[in-house]
Amino acid sequence: MRLLALPAFTDNYIWMLHDGVRALVVDPGEAAPVEAALQSQGLQLAGILVTHHHGDHVGGVDALRPRLDGPVFGPARERIPQPFTPLHGGDQASLLGLEFQVIDVPGHTAGHIAYFLPEGAHGAPLLFCGDTLFSAGCGRLFEGSPAQMQASLAALAALPGDTRVCCAHEYTLSNLRFAAAVEPHNPAIAQHRAWCETERAHGGITLPSTLALERQINPFLRLSQPDVVRAAQQRRPGTHGDVEVLAALREWKNGFQ
Numbered sequence: 338m339r340l341l342a343l344p345a346f347t348d349n350y351i352w353m354l355h356d357g358v359r360a361l362v363v364d365p366g367e368a369a370p371v372e373a374a375l376q377s378q379g380l381q382l383a384g385i386l387v388t389h390h391h392g393d394h395v396g397g398v399d400a401l402r403p404r405l406d407g408p409v410f411g412p413a414r415e416r417i418p419q420p421f422t423p424l425h426g427g428d429q430a431s432l433l434g435l436e437f438q439v440i441d442v443p444g445h446t447a448g449h450i451a452y453f454l455p456e457g458a459h460g461a462p463l464l465f466c467g468d469t470l471f472s473a474g475c476g477r478l479f480e481g482s483p484a485q486m487q488a489s490l491a492a493l494a495a496l497p498g499d500t501r502v503c504c505a506h507e508y509t510l511s512n513l514r515f516a517a518a519v520e521p522h523n524p525a526i527a528q529h530r531a532w533c534e535t536e537r538a539h540g541g542i543t544l545p546s547t548l549a550l551e552r553q554i555n556p557f558l559r560l561s562q563p564d565v566v567r568a569a570q571q572r573r574p575g576t577h578g579d580v581e582v583l584a585a586l587r588e589w590k591n592g593f594q
């Protein structure tokens with residue numbers, strides 16, 4: 338199995354997984370990058386996984402249907418281009434002989450789901466998490482509450498450390514600038530920032546990340562760390578507990594330049 342990140346729009350990635358013959362894509366916000374990859378590698382499109390309803394994640398679904406020989410999977414509680422196979426947390430989605438586990442991760446949107454593929458012949462575990470978990474950050478709370486996002490991120494953080502985290506946006510460097518403001522003395526943040534700057538300067542990408550790394554650098558997975566709590570309390574005095582810390586961090590990040 339080969340994993341590819343197809344750049345789309347200005348900072349989206351459409352993840353593609355293929356076995357040399359058949360491919361699946363995740364969140365095709367536009368069709369052209371997917372069509373180009375299918376054509377250049379001689380692949381058939383065997384399925385589409387959708388994490389949530391935003392246009393930059395579903396905008397290419399209908400244009401891809403003529404070349405699609407397989408299902409479109411998506412969150413049962415959201416409006417996804419019809420027809421699609423609706424999924425709930427705890428369901429499985431089968432594609433390319435792989436069994437993806439569906440995890441409910443409300444917060445960015447109300448019905449957002451993530452797809453987790455346990456370790457197997459394809460290698461280390463894979464997580465397609467859309468706009469819920471980003472490297473060094475998390476999605477904005479458009480439809481959900483801080484409590485929902487905290488629970489969603491905690492569920493993802495509990496997955497194995499070697500899980501490859503396939504986020505839908507290249508936001509890592511700006512997230513790391515924020516992470517460094519939250520935790521100025523965290524050496525893992527400084528170190529990863531230097532690595533990402535070099536990668537980006539050479540036209541590379543910073544993903545996939547791993548959950549083990551995210552637990553070290555992502556303030557939204559570090560809500561109980563004393564330095565993170567202190568930083569949140571400086572922004573919002575009286576902040577107490579993981580949910581309130583997340584709410585304070587998220588609000589701070591929304592206005593962070």
Ligand code: ZN
Pocket residue numbers: 389391445468
């Ligand atoms: Zn989104």
Ligand code: FE
Pocket residue numbers: 391393394468505506
């Ligand atoms: Fe998005």
